[in-house]
Amino acid sequence: MNSYSLTNDLILEILSRLPTESVVRFCCVSKRWASMFVTPYFKELCLTRSTANPRLLFALAESGGVWSFFSSPQLENPYEKSPSTLVAHAEFHVKFSPDNLHIHHYYDLRYFSIGYASGLIYIYGDRYQARPLICNPITGRYAILPDRHTYRKAYSFFGFDPIDKQYKVLSMAYPFGPGRSKILTFGDGDMTWRKIKCTLRHESRSEGICINGVLYYLGYTSHARYVIVCFHVRSEKFTFINVERFCRLINYKGNLAVIYWEDDVDIYERCSGTPMIVDTYLEKNLDADANNELRVWVLTDIEKQKWSKYAYTWIDEKFFRRRVSIVGVTATGEIVFSMRKYTPKEPFYVFYFNLGRNTLQCVEIQGFGEAVTKSCSVRTFVNHEENHNVNDLKQLKSVHPPLVEPEYAESDSESD
Structure with missing residues (x-):
């Protein structure tokens, strides 16, 4: 025709x-x-x-700075399907290994950054040699950003403004060293780093999460207290939310929420680093005691900074706390956990925890072996949506x- x-x-x-x-x-x-x-x-x-x-998006980091991207269907209300272990097939998209970009994630986790926003991934590896980049994990196309040399515990974040349809990278300088915090707008024009000022001196203590045009991450101030830093991507202004303790940030049905294990603080004090360092510590100490007491706080009133607080405990024969990371929440409210490491010929699991039912659904992800033949670390992102606002x-x-x-x-x- x-x-x-x-x-x-x-x-x-x-x-x-x-x-x-x-x-x-x-x-x-x-x-x-x-x-x-x-x-x-x-x-x-x-x-x-x-x-x-x-969909669930999987980024498998192999040795030599090679990344493989997969995605699989994301189960909504998985408990209506079956109480037993389900199986989902991961679709391979691209093997990604740009030359000489030093995007190795395992040399020094204090400085490695990876962020996801509206269909794209931001990666920044070795702080002395790396060139930060933004890539489409489905097509393999990427853009290399201008050099951004930083000092010590500098960290960077990736956000999206749904009104102006703009992606921005926020690079926060280490507060007790040289250098300035900067921001870059990703678009058609000339991309340059611009200076930006934050009124509160703090160290970055988590990766970022972008919700409805606001980029959130955990900060630690010079007065030894934790705050949630809120960076409004469109206006490029900072606000802050007080929080009592170390935690991880998640998007719970469009609202900011924090989540943590009861023993996270003790582990964090031993590691003195970001959640990625905590996860690495857990991998090396699999025999250490770990309790499955999960705490979830949902921010119900951002003006008054009021939280609704919940606690959950469960036991499952396939769920090993030390081997999984909290990766997000589905639109229907299931908290998603994913294994941090893929080993060939061994099952790889994703878990969906339903807060209302206090039940855990296990899903085995198959298909990684089609492109990956060696053990490697895995980063998982929930609610992946392909964004055609980006002109590849x-x-x-x-x-x-x-x-x-x-x-x-x-x-x-x-x-x-």
Whole structure:
């Protein structure tokens, strides 16, 4: 059938159901198709479909700075399906290893940053040599950001403004050393680091999480108290929320929440670092005692800084506290835990914990072995949505592996 006999809306309706990799390839079909894919209508159509079918995103970090990206269906209300262990297949997307970018995550975890926001991943490795980058884990395209040399415990974060549709990287300097905090706006124009001022001196003590245009992370002040730093991505202003103790931040149904194990504080004091360092300590001390007393605080009133507090305890034969990380919450409210390490020929599990029922559902993820043959660490992200607001061909210009640049059909050259 000649495509010109179909209306544009019908063509877009059909194409919006395809994976992102296919959409990127189909930009090469003709100028007509390439122009349709960047329209607000098509982007909104794809976002609506992606939001309705969120996925788990897995980033497997192999030796030598090689990353492999997979995704699998994210179970919503998994308890309605079966009480036994379920199985989900991980779809392989791309093996990502840009040359000479030093994105190794295991040399010094105090300085390694990885962030996720609205479909893209930000990675910053070795603080002396690395070039920070933003990549699309589905297509493998990436953009290398300008150099950002930092001192000691500097940390960086990745956020998205849903109003102006802009991604920004926030780099917070170590408060007791040289250098200034800076911010970079990722877009079509010239990307440069701009100085930014924060009124509260603090160290960064967690990775960031972006909720409705606000980037949150845990800070530790010079007065030995914890605060949640709130960076408003659009206005580039800081506000702060007091919090009593060390914790991890999660998005609970669109609201900020904190989550922690009862013995997290003792472990943290031994490690003196970020949650990633705590996780590494747990991996090396699997035989140490660990209790499954989980605490969840949901911020119910941001103005008055009021929290609703909950506590949960459970036992499951497949759930080993020392081997999993808290990775987020689904739209229906299940807390998701994921194993931190993948070992070939051994099962890899993701767990869904339902707060209302106090029940745990185990899901075995299969398919990593199709591209990964050695043991490696795994970073898992919940509620992954493919964001077509990013123009892969224009903003994410670097490609790994190399792809052929778009060549348009001759039949369109004159009419378009």
